[in-house]
Amino acid sequence: MTNAYHPTPRSRVKRSPTRAIYDHEKVHAILDSAMLCHVAYAIDGQPYCTPTIHWREGGQVYWHGSSASRMLRQQAKGMPVCLTVTHFDGLVLARSAYNHSCNYRSAMVFGTARLVDEPEEKRRALDAITERLVPGRAATLRPMSTQEIKATSVVVMEIEEASAKIRAENVGDDAEDGDWPVWAGVIPLVTRTGAPEPSPMLSAGIALPETLAPYRAGRRLDEVMAETYAAYAGKE
Amino acid sequence: MTNAYHPTPRSRVKRSPTRAIYDHEKVHAILDSAMLCHVAYAIDGQPYCTPTIHWREGGQVYWHGSSASRMLRQQAKGMPVCLTVTHFDGLVLARSAYNHSCNYRSAMVFGTARLVDEPEEKRRALDAITERLVPGRAATLRPMSTQEIKATSVVVMEIEEASAKIRAENVGDDAEDGDWPVWAGVIPLVTRTGAPEPSPMLSAGIALPETLAPYRAGRRLDEVMAETYAAYAGKE
Numbered sequence A, B: 001m002t003n004a005y006h007p008t009p010r011s012r013v014k015r016s017p018t019r020a021i022y023d024h025e026k027v028h029a030i031l032d033s034a035m036l037c038h039v040a041y042a043i044d045g046q047p048y049c050t051p052t053i054h055w056r057e058g059g060q061v062y063w064h065g066s067s068a069s070r071m072l073r074q075q076a077k078g079m080p081v082c083l084t085v086t087h088f089d090g091l092v093l094a095r096s097a098y099n100h101s102c103n104y105r106s107a108m109v110f111g112t113a114r115l116v117d118e119p120e121e122k123r124r125a126l127d128a129i130t131e132r133l134v135p136g137r138a139a140t141l142r143p144m145s146t147q148e149i150k151a152t153s154v155v156v157m158e159i160e161e162a163s164a165k166i167r168a169e170n171v172g173d174d175a176e177d178g179d180w181p182v183w184a185g186v187i188p189l190v191t192r193t194g195a196p197e198p199s200p201m202l203s204a205g206i207a208l209p210e211t212l213a214p215y216r217a218g219r220r221l222d223e224v225m226a227e228t229y230a231a232y233a234g235k236e
Helices: A024-032 A070-075 A119-133 A146-151 A210-215 A221-235 B024-032 B070-075 B119-133 B146-151 B210-215 B221-235
Strands: A036-043 A046-057 A060-066 A079-093 A101-115 A152-158 A161-167 A185-193 B036-043 B046-057 B060-066 B079-093 B101-115 B152-158 B161-167 B185-193
Touching: A024 A046, A024 A079, A024 A101, A024 A161, A024 A221, A036 A070, A036 B036, A036 B079, A046 A070, A046 A119, A046 B079, A046 B101, A060 A070, A060 A119, A070 A079, A070 A101, A070 A152, A079 B036, A079 B046, A101 B046, A119 A146, A119 A152, A119 A221, A146 A152, A185 A221, A210 A221, B024 B046, B024 B079, B024 B101, B024 B161, B024 B221, B036 B070, B046 B070, B046 B119, B060 B070, B060 B119, B070 B079, B070 B101, B070 B152, B119 B146, B119 B152, B119 B221, B146 B152, B185 B221, B210 B221
Parallel strands: none
Antiparallel strands: A036 A046, A036 A079, A036 B046, A046 A060, A046 B036, A060 A152, A079 A101, A079 A185, A101 A152, A101 A161, A185 B185, B036 B046, B036 B079, B046 B060, B060 B152, B079 B101, B079 B185, B101 B152, B101 B161
């Protein structure tokens, strides 16, 4: 038996249940290979969907932002949240409109957000954001001031439940549509890094450091994120 | 004066308000240049964040899925929703952790979802999904069966309020950090189309059609989506 999240009606995948995944390892791999997530929460019954950067430590996910953020001030109180990561991998074009689909890897994680207010945990978390994205970078930066730490809020959520779905195949046409005379197949979609654009204020003689080697131009972002996450997590 | 959405406390951008955009034209451009959105909604106080494909007609956004979908069955009842589109354009690396940022174009639209159940409106919407993505394709497909139409639900939301945020610049370091000896700049991120992968069941002699020319390999997805949307909307 693998370690797995235990679905309840909240997290159980209902549509295309054969695509459902609850394994820790597979859910975490989807989270860890993404830089961007979307966080859903509700204030007085009004849902919001906010894009942000997340990172994972064991069975917890973190995100952060300005201490003045409406989202973070509300979530700090302890609020049910759904955090979703989606890798959009392709547009699937079938012979019938009905069988059109998408290739994707997505994970939804559920839990209760809370503020990280213990000073040492907060400082570790603030370093972790940088280190998770660019291992080795935090120590090279101008140190954070007390005021900057105060102006930033970090939120953490224990993953109570999670599910993932993956579609990674070519067209699923009906057998009787096989002869319909229209092109069918997949248009792959990939997010890649571009050539680094140095700050116009960069002092002469500062080259791109070795820590940014994983981000060399043209790489798949999901691979960069999986690789930097492994380097980050391996260090701990 | 341009046409603009009128922000209330629900949609007014609080953080970095100089990045806030309410113009119809600019909000719609962000929506129309994306294939993927995330929809936030709450069932019995539990928020959900679901990735899906959306499209816009005037001041309304649509999405669709299986009639058995939990999301769509709940939203069909008339439910407050927040639909968010995010183009993630770059990782911004500053000399201090605090000034790290992201380049992005995001739009949040708010309204009340309702089921499209009028048969003619539903049929038009189901054609629109295909036409919006690949103008000219709907007429080439095996026609939809009554059962397929029944098995699909379409949801529409009048955009009651909307806001967008854009960051598209290099690093915003503090002036006094300019000499700190660390590389600073932007790692651009771009989602592009890959080489089309034909269905293994494709009959001999069926070449990639002219309708898929916008999706030729290596193009920016946001540009393909803006171009196909313009072709689709121009036809009406």
